[in-house]
Amino acid sequence: MSDARERMPQREAMAALHAARRAEDVIVTSMGAARIWMALGAGPLDLPLVPSSMGTAPSIGLGLALAQPGRRVIVVNGDGAMLMNLGSLVTITAAAPANLTLILVDNGVYEVTGAQPTPGAAAGRSDGASVDFEVVARACGFRSVHHFSNAASWTQNIERVLNEAGPTFVLLDVISVPGTPGPRSPGPAAARAIELRRRLASGTD
Amino acid sequence: MFSGTEITALFTSMGITHVVSVADSTIGAWHPAIEQSADLRLVRVCREGEAWAVAAGLYFGGATPLVLIQCTGLFESGDSLRNVLHDWKLPIFAVIGYRSYLNQDTLPGDTCLVFTEPLLDAWRIDYRLITAPTQLDEIRTHYLACRDAGKPGAALIAEGKA
Numbered sequence: 001m002s003d004a005r006e007r008m009p010q011r012e013a014m015a016a017l018h019a020a021r022r023a024e025d026v027i028v029t030s031m032g033a034a035r036i037w038m039a040l041g042a043g044p045l046d047l048p049l050v051p052s053s054m055g056t057a058p059s060i061g062l063g064l065a066l067a068q069p070g071r072r073v074i075v076v077n078g079d080g081a082m083l084m085n086l087g088s089l090v091t092i093t094a095a096a097p098a099n100l101t102l103i104l105v106d107n108g109v110y111e112v113t114g115a116q117p118t119p120g121a122a123a124g125r126s127d128g129a130s131v132d133f134e135v136v137a138r139a140c141g142f143r144s145v146h147h148f149s150n151a152a153s154w155t156q157n158i159e160r161v162l163n164e165a166g167p168t169f170v171l172l173d174v175i176s177v178p179g180t181p182g183p184r185s186p187g188p189a190a191a192r193a194i195e196l197r198r199r200l201a202s203g204t205d
Numbered sequence: 206m207f208s209g210t211e212i213t214a215l216f217t218s219m220g221i222t223h224v225v226s227v228a229d230s231t232i233g234a235w236h237p238a239i240e241q242s243a244d245l246r247l248v249r250v251c252r253e254g255e256a257w258a259v260a261a262g263l264y265f266g267g268a269t270p271l272v273l274i275q276c277t278g279l280f281e282s283g284d285s286l287r288n289v290l291h292d293w294k295l296p297i298f299a300v301i302g303y304r305s306y307l308n309q310d311t312l313p314g315d316t317c318l319v320f321t322e323p324l325l326d327a328w329r330i331d332y333r334l335i336t337a338p339t340q341l342d343e344i345r346t347h348y349l350a351c352r353d354a355g356k357p358g359a360a361l362i363a364e365g366k367a
Contacts (some may be wrong), residue, residue, distance in 0.1 A: 062262060063260060
């Protein structure tokens with residue numbers, strides 16, 4: 001697969017999600033997605049995973065989805081982070097939470113460290129063929145798989161996609177923006193952890 | 206050292222809701238009993254670094270998870286464990302199999318014996334070494350002490366084979 005595909009601005013992709021999310025949803029974001037999400041306005045049940053262990057956002061989302069089966073849990077993860085924890089795709093489909101959606105924003109690079117190509121991107125591979133995450137997701141057991149390359153199509157279909165019985169995998173081709181800074185922590189992690197658990201355990205949105 | 210039935214009863218008495226695990230020869234033998242329990246959910250993960258993150262999500266969501274892995278998986282867990290236990294300060298408890306502690310017939314000179322306890326100390330995890338069947342209740346006692354203190358902890362279970 002070549003890497004000449006159409007791509008959308010990541011901020012537009014995230015803005016569409018921001019508009020479509022329900023107040024009671026839990027949105028987990030990491031790395032560049034967390035920075036954009038916080039700029040758009042994170043809700044009280046959201047988890048911008050800052051600080052993070054790179055790659056763990058889908059696993060944390062899985063735990064949240066299992067603990068909160070009555071809520072939609074939506075994880076936004078980058079392709080570099082996804083490659084660090086590819087096994088989580090198998091773990092998720094093994095547990096099969098119907099309320100979990102994993103959105104992979106694929107820009108082909110480690111953006112916040114200077115836009116070096118990932119080993120999954122065409123530019124980072126000796127054969128010049130990028131890894132097809134849509135195929136990977138299906139092979140790992142996802143039955144609900146979607147792929148969007150432009151913001152109009154994503155925006156048009158997002159409600160339907162988020163309402164599907166999961167686990168759902170969504171691949172979004174996004175434009176890399178070299179020089180983009182990493183996310184800053186919105187506050188002490190331990191205090192945010194206590195507050196999020198309190199809100200979710202009590203059902204207080 | 207312990208049967209799956211004993212471990213399942215122990216975890217249930219501790220109020221555990223989810224057991225996040227990668228199997229080894231000892232731990233894997235406990236999985237069927239855990240899976241059959243009406244009070245516990247077994248969550249199989251592909252690598253141990255995932256286990257801490259899944260447990261973190263469960264904890265955020267109001268559940269009471271436990272990580273059940275071998276010490277080799279503790280070695281693998283580094284950055285995930287650091288983030289969950291020390292950045293987010295989540296009081297996740299782990300039961301960790303201590304490979305080759307009881308005999309080294311399979312792996313003479315197993316370096317698990319060299320690195321496991323120093324690594325737990327390095328990660329500042331308060332652990333209890335369990336080497337005899339009579340110590341089963343010490344796991345619960347230590348868990349409750351860690352829970353009440355709001356800190357992570359571990360029980361290190363001596364194993365006899367790889």
